Amino acid sequence: MFRTALRNVFAYKARLLMTAFAVMLGVTFITGSLVYGDSLHRAATAEATSGYERIAVDVAPDGPRDGGPAGIDARTVRTLAKLPGVAAAAGRFDGFAAVADRDGKLIGDGTSSQGGNFAPAADGKDPAYRFTEGSGPTGKDTIALDGTTAAKGGYHVGDTVRVGTNKGAASYTLNGIFRTDGTKLPSGGSLTLFTRATAQELFLQAGHFQHVELTATPGTDVTRLLGRVESVLPKGTSAVTGAGLAQIKANLATHDSDTMSQILVGFAAVALFVATFLISNTFTMLVARRTRELALMRAVGATRKQVRRILLAESLLVGAIASVAGLAVGTGGAGLLQALFAPADTPAAPLVLTPGTVITALLVGTLLPMVAAWLPIRRAMAIPPVAALSTAEQTAPARAGSLRTGLSAALAVTGTATVVYGALTTAKDARTVIGIGAALTLTGVIGLIPLLSRPVVTLFKPLLTRLAPVHGDLAARNTVRDPRRTGATATALAIALTLASGLSVLGASASQYLERATTHDLSADYVVKPAGGQQMTAVTTEPLKKLPGATYSPLNQSTEYRLGGVSSVLTGVDPTSIGQLLRYDVIEGSLDNLAKGQIAVADFKAEQAGWHVGQTLPLQRQNDKRGSVTIGAVYRADEQSDLMPSITAPDSLVARYDSAPSTHAVLVATHGGSTRTALAAVTHALGDNPALAVLDQDGIRAQDSSGIGEQLNVFYALLSMALAIAALGIANTLAMSVLERRKEIGTLRALGLDRAGVTRMIRLEALLLGALGATLGTVMGVFLGWALGRTLQESVVGYELVLPWGRLALGVLIALAGALLASLWPARRAARVDIPAATTAQ
């Protein structure tokens, strides 16, 4: 039995090639995702935990939220250092320090621009840092830099380096360049070391440390040491072992890589799902072509079971071969992915191929074709032995069964209704409802595609026949002659397009929303923001005074207020200039009242609390400072707006309550608008601080929506895999169709259709298949994108559906191009049909 299957596989190898290729692509995708994910996970774990073995116990305050002290004082450090088993106690800081390159630009993206202190032990060395050049910082104006950052900035010992922190920017002399481990420097980040005194001044307060690292003398039991440490710790301070700290870091670090690999696996699943249709289609066609042969086997005594076993064995064999190939290609692909996405300065992590990955890939690759072939094989089993004797041409392809159609229609309608319900409901689990609805709709539409193929093709036919009267007409008729096959072929494409267009809609809507949220309210030319989204303590705007014609205002956020009993955040602004920098849409009162010491309140806040203009409310910050304030204006505002405050107050008012508000942004308008010189002047006026990003309106838009764009591009790249499989499906269907229609094509050639005409006909068929899949996919994608967007609308005020026509059209165009590409080979074969042989074929 198996030998028969083996022989068949070889006999039909050309036709099974496509199936094998589709399975291989799917398995490649899933292997690649798993291997890449595992490797990333291991690399992230390794990086995050490296170096922690050096630390026996780490002591840190519990944080201000839990009522802990701001830092650990020097006395505690001395106490800890004297504990038995402690070799050294190093007081440390983890602060924000942005390093500028020679052009004043920030090195890195600001998210992990770290600052710390050089904490030499008794021997004058700090075990955490190994100096490759120079030595640790020795004085107030000296620093040390990590090797990567120094190289990026082109700095050497003795150079002057501009470093910005929350306390402003200053120039330092580079005293040394060092290497360190993941405990101090996350990959892609920068680390600046200051002296202890400078670090205390910059990051905390004199005489205090952020945390203390204890190293143990050899042979010390860490658990016992932890106990001893805990017994001497002041209130609000806690200790954790180095291993425990490593575990916490590893969990944090691997979270991202795990999310990434989950997304990859998700897309791999889509690719496999799409491949299922291709495989199923191939087997259907193979079975149809082999009706005579299979019937003959039945006639000579093979049972139904045996026929099934042969066919199943064939699919198994194809799957097995393809999955082994996919496993190999996928592992290689993961290496390629790593090389592409890994930061340039980190060494490539070793590839991790776990037994789980191998088993998953092989299992999926071998079982999938069997599952996909199940239906066609069932049909094959129904072939009566007498079919072997029939000389009739192939039986007409089965029309979509009415049961299947009815069921599918019911599913599609229920699904659509569920999605619409999910979109319109305000229930919390709306997205789950939409998910279920989407699955139902997709299943229903997949079932209905055979039926839908006719109207959709009819839709395109006028266009086709105008383009190419004869060929277009023939192509359209050929496309609808086997609706089931056409449907399955188009389905693969439709799924890829559904996801792509759905993502496009969501992405475009989110981008527009973000753009609005960030710049809609902004009339200033520049927004100065801390790099990497850090909080800044009070940026001095004083120097901006010197800029001729500049108008500016800080947005100083001050928290922990109770205004009229409602928990509030006040934003302190310059009352004279803020009206020119932010677009206030005042509903009631006047913004001029800010100058009188009154406040302006956003409409959503006022509505919530039932406030109105002219009302005087009690104002209290934390537990001590009390007073009252009058509402001078109410303005319309989007709750999600990044810049527009919920409560605008004159800076002088805020200063009375809060000595250290954090500067959220500084808004600047320059005379003559946004120019390169003006930008440089603003940057210079603010102290050439690399920690401050001076962004014009375009810059701020780009910064806030670039994340979405990048993510979308990754998704598109992944979906292109599904698209490739779908295109393979089209190539497969057309190739089969050409083979089956050899006689017809030969006749057309005999009757006067030239080769170019035949080629054009097949191409048009491919385009029709592409158009069918792309149309249905785009419609479904937009629908689902709309539905999901509706659920966002509830929580994200101001989110509106945006139809990115360009992107959607591009998606359709790419699908059509893929279809056209897929038709190249079948069309060539069709054009080369041997007329005499084809026309006389039975």
Place this chain on the structure above:
Amino acid sequence: MPVTPFASHALHAAPGIAAAATDLSKVYGSGDTRVVALDRVSIDFREGELTAIMGPSGCGKSTLMHCAAGLDSPSSGSVRVGTTELSTLNDRQLTQLRRDRIGFIFQAFNLLPTLTALENITLPLTIAGRRPDQQWLDRVIAMVGLSQRLGHRPAQLSGGQQQRVAIARALASRPAIIFGDEPTGNLDSRAGTEVLGFLRDSVRELGQTVVMVTHDPVAAGYADRVVFLSDGCLVDEMAHPTPDRVLDLMKSLGTLSHTS
């Protein structure tokens, strides 16, 4: 091997000759697998005549027809349709020639299943982008008796009806010559008789030139002339044949080829 006794000596198109083959050879394969399907065959197909090509299986009669109709290219020799020498044409020109000047009738009907009867009939004209001559079309359709079935698809027609559609298709573009490859091979005798009647009528009434390949003496009996092929060579010819005479000649040729 007998010399070709009926070689056409007219190298230039003679009046009254619809198509002519001269010294036509077709060889398949090479070396041990070399098969000579046609061996320097020369033959004229006269205008307004129904010519039947007969011979045993594998004698080369289909190859001769395919070469003469521009479906297949000969290994050597020349084929003319009217004044056009086929060997000088490229594929596109050859296709155009088939479209405009040659009609085909196949054994397996070869109708396009997606087209209606009428669409099948006008297909060559549609491909050529020409409007059918409605009067002529009506006449052809009336002759084959299909007026009531023009909207049907091939699957809804009987074999005989399908072949009548094929005949109408061949006639619709008023070709210089129609080639039929076993046009009755897939039909029962009643339908076959009908089809042969139409073919003869198209010659008698419409002045059409028809060449058909057949192995059926009854079919050959409808022809004005029968030529006999054996082992790739023309071996005999008969004017105004009857089924009995054809059968007799075939028997003698059969013995001849067996003994030779």
